[in-house]
Amino acid sequence: MNTLPELTDALLTLDERVAVLTLNRNDLRNALTGSALIDDIVATADWVNQCDEVSVLVITGAGSAFSAGGNIRDMAERGGDFAGDVAECADRYRKGIQRIPLALQAVEVPVIAAVNGAAIGAGFDLANMADIRIASERAKFGETFLNLGIIPGDGGAWLMQRLIGYQRAFELTMTGRVIDANEAKELGIVMTVVPDDQLMPEAMKLATRIASQPPKATRLTKRLMKMAQRMELKDFLDLCAVFQGMSHNEPEHLEAVNRMLSSMGRG
Template identity: 60%
Template sequence: MSSIPQLTDARLELDQRVATLTFDRDDVRNALTGTALIDDIVDTVNWINRCEDVSVLVITGAGKAFSSGGNVKEMRDGNGLFGGTPAAIQEQYRHGIQSIPLALEGIEVPTIAAINGAAIGAGFDLCNMCDIRIGCPETLVGETFINLGIIPGDGGAWFLQRVVGYQRAAELTLTGRLVKADEALDINLLMELVPTEELMPRSLEIARQIAAKPPRGVRMSKRLLKAAQRMELKDLLDMSASMQAISHQMDDHREAVEAFLDKRKPEFKGD
């Protein structure tokens, strides 16, 4: 196993093939800009893609917020990501906040957002970049860029409509309104809504269910699901046939079949 990366503004733990990334800047409500969280996220994804000991990533926030997104004080002062000429700001977006959607779109394992509080703007978009979203009564989300006279510069227009459909994504983007937990569940922004004290236990329960499956099968299935969003059916079927041919020759497949026939729990080794 490659060493767990040392992060600056987040904590990263690995237990039973489940990696947990916890944003640790409650002083700024886990803002993604003006902190090291962008680099922490990208470094975590790069490590996971190299580390075969990880099958699932759970992302959550320490404190009251999941993530407040962009730092509004920096916007006002024209600092950091928001400072300089239009050309400079464009490049800062491309090499800054936009590193997150590119990283999470390319991560090779399933991702679960355990939304412990407010997820606003880019913080909300980050949730929608994950495969599964679990909420609690404190969950509050919003595509709020329009309220500040800006647009979703982090790819939110791409991710949100894939979660809730075009019509609802348009309404949320163009009104900038906040959505409470109950409604978020109703409109499919959340897969489940659980009591606050059960948020992490339930998220980890789902993560461990996935992590108990054949590791390479999990990664190939994740790649296939993402590819299906952008491929024609014929091309996807060709990709599926190739992946299936590989799967049938893997030791974990043979172990799964034998365990099924023997009515016992399989022991997967990732081969």
């Protein structure tokens, strides 16, 4: 299933097992609501899981922002995803933006967020849904929901504290302050900060390195990393034993072993 899905507001490429999803609504600063980006992200996540030719997914933004999160004009007008009474609004969240964390949580391959600019509100949370974040020097991050009198309705309060701990996540969420890329690195939100013109080369370098690993074992390893967060050690080790049995019986395992032996022989 290597046919790319048809997207409306995002661009998708696949080259050498690395898929790159570019949010492409610079006119809205890549806002997730008031655009088709929710559908595009969910469709891409579903496609990745069905496409054996993908080993890594990179998510980035076109233009000046990674993603500005929710569309503030729609909020002001109580329109779009923010229309209706309590029950209607809640239903819009469940059927709208909350599909993104569920879809990305289920992605079977490593996900890298290449944060090119402002990642604000739900855009910040989108970056935190990735496994690894690399930021441009001009990236900004803000859990700014309280500044607008709303709560992180897309799962941000669940995501960030698991990434950097409760206290630091609490402070960023309660103050709504916007931080630069260097502070984000100090807090452990991003792994690396690079000059703007080096963002995608660095992201692709890492993605290509991961994509060079045996693909089935890569997917199993990501599943283990995710499941380790919610399992007791004994149960987890039982699962590891099964996954390892699966790995030992895959042709890619023997191919990798023979490459290693060949390399040692040449040395």
